[in-house]
Amino acid sequence: MRRRILDIVMWSLFGVALALVVLPAIDIIVGILAQSAGSWSPELLFTPTSGVAGGLLNAWTGTLMLMALLLIMAAPIGVLGGIYLAEFGSQRLAQILRFGSETLAGVPSIIVGYVIYLVFVVKFGWSFSALAGGIALTIMVIPYIMRSTEAALRQVPTNLREGGTALGLPPSLTIRRVLLPMALPNIMTGLVVAEAIAMGETAPLIYTAGWSNSLPTAQLIHQPIGYLTYVVWTYINQPFSQAHQLAYSAAALLLVLLLLLIGLGRLISARASRFNDRFQV
Amino acid sequence: MVKVTETMNLLSTEWEIERLPFPRPDDKTVDRRNGSHRTPPPIESQNYLNTQQAMLDQGVSKVQLTDLRVRFGEREILHGINARFIDQRITALIGPTGCGKTTLLRTLNRLNELVPGFHVEGRVELDGMDIYRDVRDVRDVRRRIGMLFQRPNPFPQSIEENIAIGLRAHHIVPRGEVHDEVERQLTEVGLWEAVKDKLSESPFGLSGGQQQLLCLARTLAVRPEVILLDEPTSSLDPVSTQRVEDLLVALKSRVSIVMVTHNVQQAARISDYIVFLYEGRVVEANTATEIFVNARNKVTEDFLTGRMG
Ligand SMILES: Nc1ncnc2c1ncn2[C@@H]1O[C@H](COP(=O)(O)OP(=O)(O)O)[C@@H](O)[C@H]1O
Numbered sequence: 001m002r003r004r005i006l007d008i009v010m011w012s013l014f015g016v017a018l019a020l021v022v023l024p025a026i027d028i029i030v031g032i033l034a035q036s037a038g039s040w041s042p043e044l045l046f047t048p049t050s051g052v053a054g055g056l057l058n059a060w061t062g063t064l065m066l067m068a069l070l071l072i073m074a075a076p077i078g079v080l081g082g083i084y085l086a087e088f089g090s091q092r093l094a095q096i097l098r099f100g101s102e103t104l105a106g107v108p109s110i111i112v113g114y115v116i117y118l119v120f121v122v123k124f125g126w127s128f129s130a131l132a133g134g135i136a137l138t139i140m141v142i143p144y145i146m147r148s149t150e151a152a153l154r155q156v157p158t159n160l161r162e163g164g165t166a167l168g169l170p171p172s173l174t175i176r177r178v179l180l181p182m183a184l185p186n187i188m189t190g191l192v193v194a195e196a197i198a199m200g201e202t203a204p205l206i207y208t209a210g211w212s213n214s215l216p217t218a219q220l221i222h223q224p225i226g227y228l229t230y231v232v233w234t235y236i237n238q239p240f241s242q243a244h245q246l247a248y249s250a251a252a253l254l255l256v257l258l259l260l261l262i263g264l265g266r267l268i269s270a271r272a273s274r275f276n277d278r279f280q281v
Numbered sequence: 282m283v284k285v286t287e288t289m290n291l292l293s294t295e296w297e298i299e300r301l302p303f304p305r306p307d308d309k310t311v312d313r314r315n316g317s318h319r320t321p322p323p324i325e326s327q328n329y330l331n332t333q334q335a336m337l338d339q340g341v342s343k344v345q346l347t348d349l350r351v352r353f354g355e356r357e358i359l360h361g362i363n364a365r366f367i368d369q370r371i372t373a374l375i376g377p378t379g380c381g382k383t384t385l386l387r388t389l390n391r392l393n394e395l396v397p398g399f400h401v402e403g404r405v406e407l408d409g410m411d412i413y414r415d416v417r418d419v420r421d422v423r424r425r426i427g428m429l430f431q432r433p434n435p436f437p438q439s440i441e442e443n444i445a446i447g448l449r450a451h452h453i454v455p456r457g458e459v460h461d462e463v464e465r466q467l468t469e470v471g472l473w474e475a476v477k478d479k480l481s482e483s484p485f486g487l488s489g490g491q492q493q494l495l496c497l498a499r500t501l502a503v504r505p506e507v508i509l510l511d512e513p514t515s516s517l518d519p520v521s522t523q524r525v526e527d528l529l530v531a532l533k534s535r536v537s538i539v540m541v542t543h544n545v546q547q548a549a550r551i552s553d554y555i556v557f558l559y560e561g562r563v564v565e566a567n568t569a570t571e572i573f574v575n576a577r578n579k580v581t582e583d584f585l586t587g588r589m590g
Pocket residue numbers: 353358376377378379380381382383384385396
């Protein structure tokens with residue numbers, strides 16, 4: 001009897017916790033979609049912003065560009081760092097790296113943005129630019145990618161790791177062909193989350209990427225770039241309903257990109273790990 | 282308990298290293314070398330003759346352990362092991378749970394080095410070469426001393442790649458011949474017919490027994506001289522167990538086999554020699570026949586008759 005009551009209490013608590021997480025999420029999503037529903041049109045997607053009106057072409061292409069830059073820079077560094085921490089974590093250098101990464105993870109993103117501003121935008125004279133923005137985002141998410149990669153590798157069953165070693169495979173081969181395929185789904189999840197976090201950031205971009213009404217080009221420095229969060233962040237404070245519409249549309253577009261990103265991540269990790277789907281620990 | 286300790290003292294003082302664990306067939310050689318020798322007990326049974334025969338053809342020792350001590354951190358797990366594993370024979374390592382069988386086995390291919398706090402003293406010799414001191418390429422040691430684990434652990438690669446990866450890493454055959462060699466290895470363990478149409482598929486779709494055979498093929502592919510097995514059939518069904526046992530017996534002609542087993546019957550079925558481990562010490566080591574018919578130690582007897590773990 002007591003166990004039954006305990007059970008009921010437990011499950012109620014789980015239910016409340018779940019509701020606390022899920023309901024606000026649904027509320028936000030529904031709210032944004034409802035608010036922006038009226039303004040969905042091809043023009044929205046395919047014309048650039050002009051003043052507080054126009055479309056979002058410059059913003060969403062800019063966001064994609066920043067995401068691509070981020071992926072190119074942060075993924076290799078973060079994943080390699082995570083592999084290093086997981087496989088050679090007892091070395092002195094690894095301990096220094098871990099300490100640095102943990103410290104960096106605690107630095108507020110606006111400060112990261114400010115430091116990049118001082119160094120790259122001002123000192124190197126890049127002015128507001130895609131590359132400066134990309135670097136700010138990269139520095140922000142690298143600790144996260146390193147940590148999730150390390151955790152993913154540590155979760156690979158010892159049994160498999162030792163199988164490679166016992167066969168006399170070089171450590172690099174064991175890592176590449178045995179550990180990474182097993183860890184890949186979790187590494188991918190980490191990357192997707194990192195991209196999602198970065199995609200939703202405004203603070204580190206305002207002083208680094210700036211803002212631009214025109215489309216991004218191959219010019220990575222000396223030229224500012226637009227991005228969706230800027231529209232959400234600044235236009236919502238403008239006293240024009242058109243600006244509000246654009247802000248909500250930008251938020252909706254961010255959600256869509258987020259879903260695409262998650263879907264893409266799933267697809268890639270499913271393909272990349274097609275051999276370990278039925279692994280029994 | 283007191284008795285056990287006494288026996289161990291007896292073992293460590295009276296027996297000389299050279300004569301452990303298997304009495305030499307030629308007693309005179311032994312006599313000349315270290316003077317004192319306890320004559321084998323007179324047994325007038327058929328088994329005695331078998332023992333004699335087994336000793337006569339016991340051959341050279343492939344792996345020899347001399348006063349091997351293993352610690353994890355502060356805790357000593359193996360307290361001075363002396364043992365020999367004879368070439369082209371199956372030696373079963375038996376003993377109650379926690380006596381150090383797995384630890385001993387994993388020390389033989391330096392796999393324990395991956396464990397933090399692992400510390401080893403004494404000698405582990407492969408063909409007279411100390412694998413902890415005389416070796417530059419630890420990977421080649423691990424190739425020469427292969428290992429099959431308690432649970433099948435195929436790599437997350439295609440079935441074919443599971444075999445091919447070792448072939449390429451150790452340059453066993455020229456690249457162009459890898460595919461044929463994969464077929465040869467899979468055929469050898471009797472898996473070819475079952476997997477030939479799904480070589481590019483995941484190994485995790487295979488049954489547990491098939492996965493274990495794949496792992497055996499993977500190990501054999503790199504031409505090991507010794508194979509270590511840690512309760513290789515404990516997670517398998519009887520039919521797969523039978524297959525693995527048959528294979529091991531067939532493999533004897535090429536490799537030395539050291540097998541940890543929980544299963545005394547299995548040791549009786551396929552092993553030539555038995556090393557009985559108890560609380561991190563070798564209590565008794567002899568031919569399987571001799572151990573089963575004529576265990577010299579009460580602890581061994583208790584274990585074999587199931588009065589202990
Ligand atoms: N990595 C380790 N670290 C510390 N102690 C260990 C480790 N592995 C095994 N041991 C200890 O060594 C003893 C022998 O273990 P093991 O070799 O697994 O025994 P067996 O295989 O005979 O059952 C046990 O008491 C176990 O707790």
